[in-house]
Structure formats: structure tokens, C-alpha cells
């Protein structure tokens with residue numbers, strides 16, 4: 001049924017698209033101006049009318065990777081009157097993200113013609129201007145300050161124990177579990193509690209509903225953004241995706257309104273005390289008459305929505321890929337468990353404070369994110385004309401940094417498709433102790449899972465704190481078996497987040513029972 005409705009959607013889409021392109025084109029022809037001496041980056045041959053649209057495959061990151069192998073690290077695609085520059089190597093990424101950072105500090109405009117109720121209040125897609133700067137400062141100095149992240153450590157620990165408890169239960173029953181779903185429930189609950197002190201996924205059913213909502217929003221917004229290709233006709237929302245998106249956002253909105261009202265009641269009665277979630281902090285700022293920027297309720301709700309979308313699935317996907325690679329690579333699994341045994345022992349669980357002493361663990365997570373970056377593409381916009389690699393990049397052109405292909409570039413990485421955590425390790429002078437090679441972090445631009453610079457991911461520390469602790473405790477406590485002793489299928493699915501194509505189904509077998517420790 002879903003398959004048929006997808007076929008109908010795409011056939012109708014293509015028909016309407018051809019009609020609208022014909023209309024746009026006749027309109028543009030009247031207005032076209034003579035070409036200047038501008039030297040654009042190389043482009044594949046384009047078809048009349050559709051430009052390069054026909055070249056795009058289901059996985060956009062892989063399509064760009066294949067095209068850049070032929071047309072170079074700076075390539076220009078024209079997709080129905082929208083020029084998009086694709087960046088596919090570390091040196092060019094450095095020119096954009098560091099050497100010319102201020103010309104590329106904004107994001108492209110993806111307006112949803114009024115269907116996204118939060119569009120005008122966005123932080124993630126905001127211009128590099130006073131609102132973005134104010135929120136970013138707030139983000140780093142208050143909302144995710146060191147003391148806030150420490151306060152949230154209690155939430156992470158609490159949810160992690162529930163995750164381990166659930167895996168022990170699967171192990172005792174000898175049942176297979178969908179580990180991805182378990183990890184999603186963990187990240188989802190941590191995010192909900194940090195943002196607004198609610199725990200969304202108490203039961204399997206509720207967790208499933210939230211999972212479905214995230215998937216649905218992802219799918220609908222992807223289809224809706226295809227409407228952009230229809231030009232003016234896209235705004236008519238002929239397939240109803242815009243209206244569906246709006247309905248989902250409105251249901252989120254009314255849920256948050258209810259939670260805001262509860263928070264306001266608590267604030268008035270002074271019940272909240274020291275324990276402040278992000279919503280509480282935002283409401284305090286909203287009431288501050290002297291605040292540099294006046295935050296409204298809509299800004300707050302938009303911010304919460306965007307953190308929810310940016311932080312939950314990405315973190316879960318990072319954990320899922322790491323476990324999947326460890327299951328498929330038993331040698332690395334054993335090295336990691338040996339490290340944990342050596343540093344932590346078997347009388348207590350790994351804690352966040354142990355992480356700096358577990359370099360192999362850090363290498364494992366870095367390697368998993370290199371091989372399977374949860375966010376495969378970083379989006380920017382060119383604010384003013386400039387030259388990159390000797391080519392002209394024009395104001396308002398869209399920039400896509402293909403993080404996925406940069407982190408698999410064979411000129412930069414030996415055997416780039418292999419899972420080798422050791423590539424992130426160096427030996428200390430004595431030659432014995434392995435250390436994480438932090439020179440690989442960001443600076444040489446070949447490893448960019450969290451992007452870079454002012455617009456780089458502000459949730460990096462939070463995401464890594466959760467991922468390290470969860471991976472370490474799971475490896476400390478469980479072995480895994482896969483149906484029929486097969487390897488897990490690590491095919492990547494197409495979508496905004498670079499997740500696994502097949503669910504991570506496995507049998508946890510308790511190695512050290514976390515519930516029997518103090």
C-alpha cells in the first residue's frame with residue numbers, strides 16, 4: 001500500500017514538475033541576461049530544462065561522492081535554477097569553513113511556504129546575525145554550560161540503567177532485540193528530560209509513536225522539499241505534504257504549550273529549585289526585561305523542536321553504527337573490552353569520569369563516525385561573491401560540504417572503507433600507552449563529523465558524553481549474537497540522517513550483570 005502510494009506520488013510529481021518547469025522556463029527566458037566572465041567550478045553536462053536533476057540518486061551523499069571523483073573537489077550543480085556548490089575534499093573544506101568562514105556563516109534558505117509554523121523563528125537555519133549570535137552564546141554559556149551538562153549527567157545515567165536493564169531482560173528470555181529501538185528510547189528520553197523534564201517513552205508503544213513521528217517528519221519534509229523543484233507550483237502543496245507537516249508541528253506545539261504552562265506554574269510557586277531543564281532556563285530569559293534579544297514563546301518552541309530534531313536521531317545513529325561495527329569486528333570488540341577491564345575492572349560500571357582514560361573507546365567512536373557520519377552533509381550559503389580554488393562562488397549559491405566523502409577520501413585515509421580505530425591512536429614516547437590522536441580533531445579538515453567553526457555542531461560534547469558512556473557499558477556487560485551467526489548488514493539508508501538500512505536485530509548475552517553491581 002505504502003509502495004503504491006509512493007509510486008503514485010512520484011509519477012504525479014514528475015508530471016506536474018515537467019509542466020511547471022515549462023512554465024518557469026518560458027518565464028526565465030524572457031528575463032535571461034547575457035553571461036559574464038565568471039569562472040564557475042566544473043559541472044557535469046546538464047540536460048536542457050532539468051539541469052543536473054537526473055544525476056541525483058537515492059543517497060545524495062554517495063551521488064555527490066561519485067560525481068566529484070570525475071569533476072573534482074569543487075563542483076557546481078544546477079538543479080532547476082538553484083546553483084549548488086559541492087565540496088568534497090579536506091583542503092577545499094578548509095578554504096570554505098576556515099579561511100573564508102565569514103562568507104559562509106549562514107545556512108541556505110529552505111522556506112516551506114508557511115507550512116512550517118516555526119520557519120520565522122529558526123535557530124538552525126538563521127542568518128548569521130544578532131539573533132543567531134545571541135542564541136549561540138546562550139547555548140554555550142548557559143543551556144549547555146559545564147554545570148548544566150554535569151547536571152544532565154544524572155539523567156543520562158538514570159536512562160542508561162534502564163537501557164541496560166532492558167538488555168538483561170532480553171538476555172534472560174533468550175529473545176532477540178531491536179537494539180536500534182532500545183538506543184532510540186534512551187536518546188529520546190534523555191533529550192526530553194533535558195529539554196523539558198518529561199519522559200516520553202515509558203512503554204514500548206509510546207517509544208514507537210515517537211520513533212514514528214521523527215521518521216514521518218523526516219520523510220514528509222524530504223518530499224515537501226522536493227516541491228521546491230516545482231517552483232511556484234510547489235507552494236500549492238498539491239500532494240498535501242506541507243499540510244501534513246503543519247499538522248505534526250501543531251500537535252508538537254500544543255504538547256509543548258501544556259508543558260510550558262506547567263513550568264510557569266512551578267516558577268510562580270518557586271517549586272523548581274536548583275534543577276532547571278532547558279525550557280525553564282529559556283522561560284527565565286524570556287521574562288528578563290534587560291535581555292539583549294527579546295525571546296518570544298515561538299522562539300522557545302522552535303528552539304526546542306530543533307534541538308529535538310538535531311540531537312536525538314543523530315546521537316542514536318552514532319551509537320547504533322558503533323555497536324554494529326563492533327559486532328562485525330570481534331577483534332576490536334575484544335580490545336575495547338580488555339581496555340575497560342584494565343582501567344575500570346569488573347566491580348563497577350564505567351562512568352563518564354573514566355572516559356579520558358579509555359583512549360581505545362574514543363578511537364572506536366571516532367572511527368565509527370568517520371565511516372558512518374550521522375550527518376553526512378553540512379549546509380552553508382555563500383553570503384558574498386568570493387574565489388575558492390581559483391573559481392568564482394557567487395552570493396546566495398548553496399554550499400554542501402560532503403562530510404561523507406571527505407571522511408572516506410582515499411588520498412587522506414588508508415583503506416578508508418575498513419573499520420580501524422587504531423588510525424586515531426598514537427603511542428606515547430615510552431611506546432606502550434596508546435593515546436587518542438587529537439590532532440585529527442577538526443583542524444586538518446579530513447575528519448568533520450560535527451562540522452566546523454561558528455556554525456559547527458554545538459551539541460558535540462553532549463553527544464559524545466552519551467555515546468562514550470553507553471558504548472562502554474554495553475561492551476562491558478554484554479556479548480552479542482546475530483541470527484544464524486551471520487554478519488550484520490551495514491548498508492546505509494537514504495535520508496537526512498545517515499542511518500542503517502536494516503534494523504539492528506541481535507541477541508544480547510549478559511557477560512557481567514549490571515544490575516548485580518553496587
Ligand code: HEM
Pocket residue numbers: 123124125136306307310311312314315318373374375377378379448449450451452453454455456457458459460462463
Ligand atoms: C552524534 C551526534 C551529532 C552529530 C554527528 C551532529 C552533527 C552536526 C553537524 C555536521 C552539524 C552542521 C555543522 C556545520 O555546518 O558545520 C550540526 C549542527 C547542529 N547540531 Fe549537531 N550533531 C549531533 C548531535 C547534536 C546534539 C546532541 C545537539 C543538541 C542538543 C545538536 C544540535 C545542533 C544544532 C543546534 C546545530 C545547528 C548549529 C547552527 O546552525 O549554528 N547536535 N550537527
